[in-house]
Amino acid sequence: MQLVIFTEAFFFLCLIMSFIYMAYHTGFERRELSRLDIRSAGVYTAVLIASSFTLHLAERGYTRGKPGVLKGWLIVTIVLGAVFLAGQGTEYVRLIRDDITLNGSVFGASFFTLTGFHGLHVLVGLVILGIVTGLAFLRDRESAIGTVAMYWHFVDVVWIFVFTVVYVLPQFSSV
């Protein structure tokens, strides 16, 4: 899993660098950046980060041999992850209503590609967590939790970078 994360990290590095590259490109519509809602995105960011902690609690429940704790925190993690995705979904809907789309502008293309690929990873993470939870209920034992947790934490960390680059840094740039 470390190797998967190694190679995935390079993938996101390329996407983030492309976003930054595009942000300095002449075709980039900076005013569209201001249409992003940093407040709601900040809340969902906190939700996603919280899910890392709940998953950690689940993992600790597993290593201490408490299947009840494991199952409970797994479910909380999944709910938090789903809330994050829903939040991203509402942001997408709002932007598309405002006519900011993938094929409309360079900003739209960069934004939807970067956050979309991240969202896809969250979705995959949710599916895997769902499988792990199902197995935990079936067998009261699931040894893959450590590996899955590693992946989930990675996806969270990537989001922290994405959030910083897409939402936070533009607040400080003067346009």
Place this chain on the structure above:
Amino acid sequence: MGATIKIPDPASPFPGLGVENEQGLLQWLAAVDHKLIGIMYLVMSLIFLLLGGVLALLMRIQLAVPMNHFLPPETYDQFFTMHGTTMIFFVAMPAIFGFAVYFVPLMIGANEMAFPRLNAFGFWMTFLGGVLLYFSFVAGGAPDAGWFNYAPLNERNYSFHSGIDYYAMGLLVSGIGSVVTSINLIVTVLHYRIPGMRMNKLPLFVWMVFVNSFLVLAAFPSLNAALALLLLDRQLNAHFFNTVGGGSALLWQHLFWIFGHPEVYILILPSFGILSEVFQVFSRKPIFGYAFVAASSVAIALLAFGVWAHHMFAVGLGNTVNSFFSASSMLIGIPTGVKIFNWLATMHGGKIRFATPMLFAIAFLIEFTIGGLSGIAFSIVPIDWQLTDTYYVVAHLHYVFIGGTVSGLFAGLFYWFPKMTGRMIDERGGKWFFWLWTIGFNLTFLVQHMLGMIGMPRRVYTYPNLPWYGTLNFISTAGAILMSVAGLLLVYLIWKCGRAGRTAGADPWNAYTLEWATKTSPPPMKNFEELPPVSDRRAWWEIKQKTNHDDNRK
């Protein structure tokens, strides 16, 4: 002799399919054994080599005389794109992975790869990628923007048929195969070595594959990101690379070459590994400077990520950027040069056997050095400005790919063929092949240096009858025909000697590493039952010395 070490079975039990109990096609389709998958990779590579070779031959026929009308320009564009893409992604890569998944477990004294089913998945993804790429021919037209597929030529308004979509999908899919196989190889090397074989005792081929796998993991994501953006552009009308829509064509070049330059080292490092084994065995000496060969590969791998813009000197990035990348590119010459001297010193004072693998190894030294020197010439910015996009580039890259990578792969093929099939390739046939190939290759590409310097651009479907253009191109085409004959001879040799060659025995070359320690050739389904403990870099040689029933001529 002391106690032996039992080699553990793979985690999942062996299926009831053995090399002995023939089950026809099903045995191959359902294979998870690393040896069967290795052979499938190599067969795939050979098939695509023939396809790519035919494309190249057709191009050379078109270029044989000035103002030729053998191929229309659109077809010529598709052919050179497909030729490059095929040779790099579906000939060289599968050949490398074929040797790696076949021999890495054997050389470290393991019975399987770490994840056998993932191994099969990796192969089938690579194969599917190749099929997708070639499907473009029947789906409206092959990709036609060159193997590095520059924007904006790769955009829909320049290339409106679906060829480039198949290019992107094919490379994405085969890229998944490459990445999972690399992960598999790294885990195998880290966890399945026979006790006693520490990392600093690994055979050099294993070392190179190990370093190489990290390169794959770091480089392919960049290509995948670029391809994903390209597909978004083409399918969903995004504007990443479309300058008219506000995008940046240059971004493609950056992303592609951040992948592309490490990729050329991905293609050469395993060949370095093969040659490091071949030079030892056929000089009857241990490698000179083991640590230098291993460490300089790590150096090459790290430098690989700091040189990509030397493909873009003519873009106009400015003098500061150009100077930086010029200097970093020259640095690459140091670890590579170190290796050349390591191999020369390995040969020095050795008892050299001029068998076919060794001939290819020696040809490699000369041809790869020529390719390396023209490469250093290119890292000098003004020379690059003068020669970029001319036939000098074509000559340079073929000297490193064919003179380098392919020479190493052929050395490996002739060296390991007895182990994989149990039969020797007839030496006389092997030497015929070697000389036909080597003369043909040098005839084809040496003159292209000249053509480039007198100004012939690459990727043009024909040319006017300027002084020397006709003559040099005709020589080049004659060389290509020799290479084609050699290619056919190779297929014939593999076919004939694989079925009816002289029986090889378990260790025909009196070699040094553990793949030759299996009881038979080809190895039984379960590679090893048990092995004595090892402590030397030449593990099998050490075992033979101790058991003392071998005529070591060291």
